[in-house]
Every structure is written in structure tokens, then in C-alpha cells.
Amino acid sequence: MKHFLRQTDEVIKWNLRQLVVFVILYRLAAGIFYIRAVNGLLRFSLSMAGYSYLTLGNLGAFLWHPFTLPCVALALMGGMVLVTVETAGLVTAFQASAYSRKMDLLGILGGAAVNTWDQIRRRNWQIFVASLGNYILMNSYLLARLLTKVKPVDFVLEEVLNLPAARLGLVILMTVLSAAAVPSMLVFWACMVEQKRFRDGLRRSTELLKGRWIKAVGALVCVNVLLMGGLMLLYGAAMALAAVLVTLFADSYAALAVLTAVCGKAEIILLFAGAVFAVILDFGALTVLYYRFSQSRREQEDSAKRYPVRRRTEAFMRIVPGRREIMRRWLLLFSGVLAGTAAFLIFDMAYNGMSSDWSVLGQxxxxxxxxxxxxxxxxxxxxxxxxxxxxxxxxxxxxxxxxxxxxxxxxxxxxxxxxxxxxxxxxxxxxxxxxxxxxxxxxxxxxxxxxxxxxxxxxxxxxxxxxxxxxxxxxxxxxxxxxxxxxxxxxxxxxxxxxxxxxxxxxxxxxxxxxxxxxxxxxxxxxxxxxxxxxxxxxxxxxxxxxxxxxxxxxxxxxxxxxxxxxxxxxxxxxxxxxxxxxxxxxxxxxxxxxxxxxxxxxxxxxxxxxxxxx
CATH class of the missing domain: 3.20.20.190 (Phosphatidylinositol (PI) phosphodiesterase)
Structure with a gap:
């Protein structure tokens, strides 16, 4: 395990700064665009269904309305495409790290675009579903925290978790879902690095993990436990600092209200940061597992001190130098427009507020x-x-x-x-x-x-x-x-x-x-x-x-x-x-x-x- 953690640390360090910038900027840009798009679809479908608000009380009737299902399907497909692009970018960056090679932000963006287009061209539609499932699994804690802020889900969860049978059922459910995800753990590398069709990629992932899945799951659990421990320490420190500042500067009658709000915002920031580093840690660990499991036993023994290099060139790097420079210019222009638009939309959301169509689902x-x-x-x-x-x-x-x-x-x-x-x-x-x-x-x-x-x-x-x-x-x-x-x-x-x-x-x-x-x-x-x-x-x-x-x-x-x-x-x-x-x-x-x-x-x-x- 110590050797695995050292290798994971090495592969992450190669392009850590670029990875962090890519994930943060991509999630902000794609997230804002997606929220706006879903909000537009929600408003349209609500108006067609004759509702003013989306509530848990009318959710069933709303979902069965003829105009709602196509809008939900469109939103779901858009989400799958967005998470697949991020997955493709992460695979591109970590593939470069496996070669001990630096990659800039434009290279990651280009690799994400090329790899995603390859999946569309080969009609690997299953990879989009797998990307969404993988995203949900890697961000499960964040999603669970968000669910506790949805009314009355928080009350239901509290009541359910008080029942021993319900707790056992939840454990069984999570175990089944995790077990289903284990065989496809390395499918992204099989499809995006080895250029396989999804069915062949799934077979390749299963073969690589045969007899090793306990080691693979244990490794992923280890890195995520370390991350969660660090986040909990940061949250405790932030809460203590906020309490000191509130005590010194806030009016006494409003001190606890201010502290509650500040801690809530601090939690959101840390959850976002945790989600960013969780996906980087997980993909780094999976990259190590993929290349280690792909080697023969003799190669594994010879690579005790050196991270393995698989001699395969990324699709984006196969572009000839002249065309690569042209593509870099276009990517630079595109990323600038994307970042500027995202910054404007973030400012607009903060300044003008979000739509209240689904506000009654909140606290x-x-x-x-x-x-x-x-x-x-x-x-x-x-x-x-x-x-x-x-x-x-x-x-x-x-x-x-x-x-x-x-x-x-x-x-x-x-x-x-x-x-x-x-x-x-x-x-x-x-x-x-x-x-x-x-x-x-x-x-x-x-x-x-x-x-x-x-x-x-x-x-x-x-x-x-x-x-x-x-x-x-x-x-x-x-x-x-x-x-x-x-x-x-x-x-x-x-x-x-x-x-x-x-x-x-x-x-x-x-x-x-x-x-x-x-x-x-x-x-x-x-x-x-x-x-x-x-x-x-x-x-x-x-x-x-x-x-x-x-x-x-x-x-x-x-x-x-x-x-x-x-x-x-x-x-x-x-x-x-x-x-x-x-x-x-x-x-x-x-x-x-x-x-x-x-x-x-x-x-x-x-x-x-x-x-x-x-x-």
C-alpha cells in the first residue's frame, strides 16, 4: 500500500496544477451552463404542465406530463456528455503523467475533445452512462450532503436512518451498487487509451481486475479516507476561525445566526474543493492500478522504483505540429470565451439570484x-x-x-x-x-x-x-x-x-x-x-x-x-x-x-x- 500511495502521489504531481485548474474551471463553466440550461427546461416544462413551483407534492404528476419526459431526457443526456468530457480530460492528463510528461491546460482540453469525439464516432454510448455513474459514485458524499438540504428529504432520511433495518438496507444497497461498479472501474482507460469498443473495454477491465479487485477497492478507499480526514480537519479549523471572528465583530444578538450561515458557506466551499480533489485522487489511483495491472508480473517486479510507462501516444498528441498550433489557437480562443461567459454567468447568478422555480424544495x-x-x-x-x-x-x-x-x-x-x-x-x-x-x-x-x-x-x-x-x-x-x-x-x-x-x-x-x-x-x-x-x-x-x-x-x-x-x-x-x-x-x-x-x-x-x- 505504501508503494501504491507513493506512485499515486508521483502521477498526480506531474500535472497537479493543470489538473486542478482544468477541473475547477471546467466544473464552474460547465456547471453554470448546465444549471442555466436545466433551469430553462424546467421553466418550460412547468409552464406546459400548468404549475408555478416544482414541489415534492406535485413531482409525480409533473414527471408524467408529456412535455416533461423529453425535457428530463434532454437534461440527462446533457449531463452525461458534460461528465464524459471531464472524464476524457482526466484520462488524457493522467496518460501524459504515466509517460512522465507535462501537459498544459490546452492539451488537456484538446485531449478531452478528441477522446469524447472518438467515443461518439465509435458509438460507445454506454461510456456516457458509465461516466455519469462514476461521477455520482465519486461525488457521493457531496450529493448526500445536498440531499439533506432538500425538504422534506432531510426529515425522511433522519427517520429512516434511526431504524436498524433501514440502516442495514442502505448498507446492502450501497454494497450492491459498488459491486456493480467494480468490474467497470478501468473501462475508461480501455476505451480511451486502448481505443476499444465499450463491450470489449468492459471485458478488458474485468480481466485486469480479476483476482485483484479487493486490492483495487482497498486502494481507492484508502485515498478517499485520507482526503475526508483532511477535509474534516479543514472544516474544524474554518469553524473555529469563523467563531473567533464572529465573537469579536458580530452583534451579540445575531452572532449565532451569522456563524451558522458562515459555516454553511464554508461547508459548500470545502465540499466543492473536496469534490475536485476527490476526482483527481481517484483518477490518479485508477491510473496507477491500470498500468500496474496491465504489466506482466516480471515488469511489476522491475518497476519497484519507477512508475511504468505504457508506450502509447495520446490522440491529441498525434496531431502534426502545424495543425497542432492552429488547434491550440482555436482552443485558446474557445477557452477564453468559455471562461469569460462562465465568469459573467457566475456574477449574474450571484448578483441577480437564481430562479425560484425549485426553491420550495430547499430548506x-x-x-x-x-x-x-x-x-x-x-x-x-x-x-x-x-x-x-x-x-x-x-x-x-x-x-x-x-x-x-x-x-x-x-x-x-x-x-x-x-x-x-x-x-x-x-x-x-x-x-x-x-x-x-x-x-x-x-x-x-x-x-x-x-x-x-x-x-x-x-x-x-x-x-x-x-x-x-x-x-x-x-x-x-x-x-x-x-x-x-x-x-x-x-x-x-x-x-x-x-x-x-x-x-x-x-x-x-x-x-x-x-x-x-x-x-x-x-x-x-x-x-x-x-x-x-x-x-x-x-x-x-x-x-x-x-x-x-x-x-x-x-x-x-x-x-x-x-x-x-x-x-x-x-x-x-x-x-x-x-x-x-x-x-x-x-x-x-x-x-x-x-x-x-x-x-x-x-x-x-x-x-x-x-x-x-x-x-
Whole structure:
């Protein structure tokens, strides 16, 4: 085993930097393109099926819709092609390493393209299926972590894993899947290096592993255990560092919420890094196994100190020098365009947000009611910034219009409570409303806080926090729905904003202005089948009226469920167990602590606070 690990280390080191750059850039570029493409297919198939949201409740009916199956097949084929290209690039790079030869990024890209085209030309369609299966197996931990963030899969998994029989069944299932994958472990080298058809390649892989599969599996398990140990140490160190920084710099009331969010992001980064290094380690180990098993026993004895070289030239390297230079130029141009487009799409995703078509499959989200209204005056910029500090997913704001048709953020029509002025906001111009102080009533430190316009809020929140914009009911003649929809479109924030109202007519007008803007119907009571209305995408209802049956019925109809106003810790837990999609609360930091707080993180935070206090 020691000799195997040393050989694996050597073969990885030859092109490690280029491999890391290739895998990271390829996964970012291909991943962004794939997510966008799948999202487009999802939107199309959802619209054809007549749903607003994809939920676990309507998933079965959605999948059986005539337009859905072709879209799913297209997405699956696209995924198989993308993972096969990555596999081909890895085989190309490690084949060069087996020759003790350096390879640049363009060489890896060229080899990936040539090897993939060879599989298509020889009609090795099975290699694409094998590549997808291999990808799933190598990224199983990452995929398992992602599944635990899908609602209500996390609850189901927790219940299942508590049953001994279920745990045993899961072990048996994983054993069967792994056993099925073992014979095809070296098929990529047989097909891409030895240029075999898939059936012959599978036979070759089986022959090479005959009597050696225990050694091969043991070697792969060993390198992955070492990687997982390193990742766990890195995560512990990152968590400890984050706890120290949060203790020193974050507000005490939001410290645990910030730490929970930071640790969650750190986990995602480490999972991505782990997936990158896992595939490099696994392919490096498989390369060593392939060449070792391909040798005769005498050659193995003679190569104790030297990694074996198999005298076969990569397809990309067979290109004559003149044509190779032309191809390098084209590859350089293509990779530059690809990297630039990927960078733009990544920025766009981070700044404008992702589509919410499948948002109800994620964790229960948290909305700050009128901003963080217990920490700052409601519906002000200060409250919105506090909601960001408390790691809220959404900030709920109320909007209405002034006499000169400027959309402003304010809950009360009469300003006496928040500004001490007994006048209706709709009777004042924006400049008159802007001159009022709506912060002093909350505390002296907020004296001079102004009523913000919706335009000002959109500018401040774009790329930072999503908005739940409630339209106050101002009568049929009000242009509030159209003005609000127009501002959301102007700022390109349709994926960052939802619009809610107690008026179905207002929501209908918003949909008429732009069908892609998400709308929610605010209900005081849970009677009737409002979730079946075509002009709403979710219902927003008082928490005391929510039942599991109502949530299931809404989800079956492709609608989300938001609940208000949930401030009690026990009720927060109850809403999460009911499977609601969004909790609207005056205490977003508390909600994040209750719903997703890690006891270990809380204990570490308390320990650090105690140490700093007595230090």
C-alpha cells in the first residue's frame, strides 16, 4: 500500500496544477451552463404542465406530463456528455503523467475533445452512462450532503436512518451498487487509451481486475479516507476561525445566526474543493492500478522504483505540429470565451439570484418582517440593513404610492404612529413624505431616518437580499401594481423579488404586467382553495391556521406556503416540521438559530464569549 500511495502521489504531481485548474474551471463553466440550461427546461416544462413551483407534492404528476419526459431526457443526456468530457480530460492528463510528461491546460482540453469525439464516432454510448455513474459514485458524499438540504428529504432520511433495518438496507444497497461498479472501474482507460469498443473495454477491465479487485477497492478507499480526514480537519479549523471572528465583530444578538450561515458557506466551499480533489485522487489511483495491472508480473517486479510507462501516444498528441498550433489557437480562443461567459454567468447568478422555480424544495427560508423591525424602525433602510446582518433570506416590506405616484416603503396609510403627523401618505408628495422623521419613535439613535422609495430599496438590495414586496390596498384606481412591477423589471430583479397582497385583483394586474414575477396571496384565514388560483404562486397565511393537509394541498398544486408572523421558538420548529416554505418573523436571527443552528457551534461560541469576558 505504501508503494501504491507513493506512485499515486508521483502521477498526480506531474500535472497537479493543470489538473486542478482544468477541473475547477471546467466544473464552474460547465456547471453554470448546465444549471442555466436545466433551469430553462424546467421553466418550460412547468409552464406546459400548468404549475408555478416544482414541489415534492406535485413531482409525480409533473414527471408524467408529456412535455416533461423529453425535457428530463434532454437534461440527462446533457449531463452525461458534460461528465464524459471531464472524464476524457482526466484520462488524457493522467496518460501524459504515466509517460512522465507535462501537459498544459490546452492539451488537456484538446485531449478531452478528441477522446469524447472518438467515443461518439465509435458509438460507445454506454461510456456516457458509465461516466455519469462514476461521477455520482465519486461525488457521493457531496450529493448526500445536498440531499439533506432538500425538504422534506432531510426529515425522511433522519427517520429512516434511526431504524436498524433501514440502516442495514442502505448498507446492502450501497454494497450492491459498488459491486456493480467494480468490474467497470478501468473501462475508461480501455476505451480511451486502448481505443476499444465499450463491450470489449468492459471485458478488458474485468480481466485486469480479476483476482485483484479487493486490492483495487482497498486502494481507492484508502485515498478517499485520507482526503475526508483532511477535509474534516479543514472544516474544524474554518469553524473555529469563523467563531473567533464572529465573537469579536458580530452583534451579540445575531452572532449565532451569522456563524451558522458562515459555516454553511464554508461547508459548500470545502465540499466543492473536496469534490475536485476527490476526482483527481481517484483518477490518479485508477491510473496507477491500470498500468500496474496491465504489466506482466516480471515488469511489476522491475518497476519497484519507477512508475511504468505504457508506450502509447495520446490522440491529441498525434496531431502534426502545424495543425497542432492552429488547434491550440482555436482552443485558446474557445477557452477564453468559455471562461469569460462562465465568469459573467457566475456574477449574474450571484448578483441577480437564481430562479425560484425549485426553491420550495430547499430548506425553509426566513423572511424579516418589515425588515428587522425589532432592532430598527420598521420599513426603513436601517431595518433592511439589520435584516442583512441577521442573515435573513428575504426582507418583507410594505409599499404604497405618494400623491405624485412615487412608490415608497411604509406600512401605515396614516403617518401618525411612525412620524407623529396625522396625514395620509397618499395625500403627500414624495418630497413632503421624505422630509419626515420615521426613526425617532423607535429610539434616539435612529433620529432622522427617512421613508425610503422602492427604487432606493431595490438599488440597495440587488445581489444582497431578496425582497417580499407587499402591495398595500389603495383602491382599484391605484397604479401601484404596475409601478411596482415596472421597477422590478427595470432593475432586473424578477428572481430576487416576490410580490404579495390581500387583493387578488392587484396580483392579477402584476401578472398582466409581467407573468414571470412571483406573486403571493395574503390570507388571514385558511378557508377555501385559494392555492388553485392561476394568478398566485404561493399563499401567505397566518401561522395559526396552517395545517399539514393545507401545506400538502398547496404543494400538490405547485404552490408555496409562507407563514406569518412566527416569533416563538417552539412555533418556528413546528412550522418547519409542517414543511412550510418560508417563515416571516420579527426575529430572523432567532429563526436561523432555531431552524439551522449547530449545537456544537453554539457551544463553541459560548466558550469563546466566556473566554473573552474573563480574559
Amino acid at each position: 425553509t427560508e426566513i423572511t424579516a418582517h418589515r425588515g428587522s423591525s425589532k432592532m430598527a424602525p420598521e420599513n426603513t433602510m436601517a431595518a433592511i440593513f439589520k435584516a442583512m446582518d441577521e442573515m435573513a433570506d428575504y426582507c418583507e416590506i410594505d409599499v404604497q404610492t405618494t400623491a405624485d405616484d412615487v412608490v415608497v416603503v411604509c406600512h401605515d396609510r396614516n403617518l401618525k404612529r411612525v412620524a407623529g403627523v396625522d396625514r395620509l401618505l397618499t395625500d403627500m408628495t414624495f418630497e413632503q413624505a421624505r422630509s419626515l422623521d420615521v426613526g425617532s419613535y423607535f429610539g434616539e439613535e435612529y433620529a432622522g431616518e427617512k421613508i425610503p422609495s422602492l427604487r432606493e430599496v431595490l438599488e440597495a438590495c440587488k445581489g444582497r437580499i431578496r425582497l417580499n414586496i407587499e402591495l398595500k390596498s389603495l383602491g382599484e384606481k391605484s397604479s401601484l401594481p404596475e409601478l411596482t412591477a415596472g421597477l422590478i423589471k427595470e432593475y432586473g430583479m424578477k428572481d430576487q423579488c416576490v410580490v404579495t397582497s390581500v387583493s387578488l385583483e392587484y396580483l392579477k394586474r402584476v401578472k398582466a404586467a409581467d407573468p414571470d414575477i412571483r406573486t403571493g396571496y395574503i390570507l388571514a384565514a385558511g378557508y377555501g382553495s385559494y392555492y388553485k388560483n392561476e394568478f398566485i404562486d404561493f399563499i401567505s397565511i397566518r401561522s395559526s391556521f396552517v395545517t399539514r393537509k393545507m401545506v400538502e394541498a398547496a404543494h400538490e398544486n405547485g404552490k408555496g406556503v409562507h407563514v406569518w408572523t412566527v416569533d416563538d421558538r417552539g412555533e418556528m420548529k413546528q412550522m418547519r416540521l409542517l414543511g412550510v416554505d418560508n417563515i416571516i418573523t420579527d426575529y430572523p436571527a432567532r429563526a436561523r438559530e432555531v431552524l439551522y443552528g449547530d449545537p456544537g457551534a453554539k457551544n463553541l461560541l459560548e466558550f469563546l464569549k466566556m473566554g473573552l469576558k474573563h480574559g
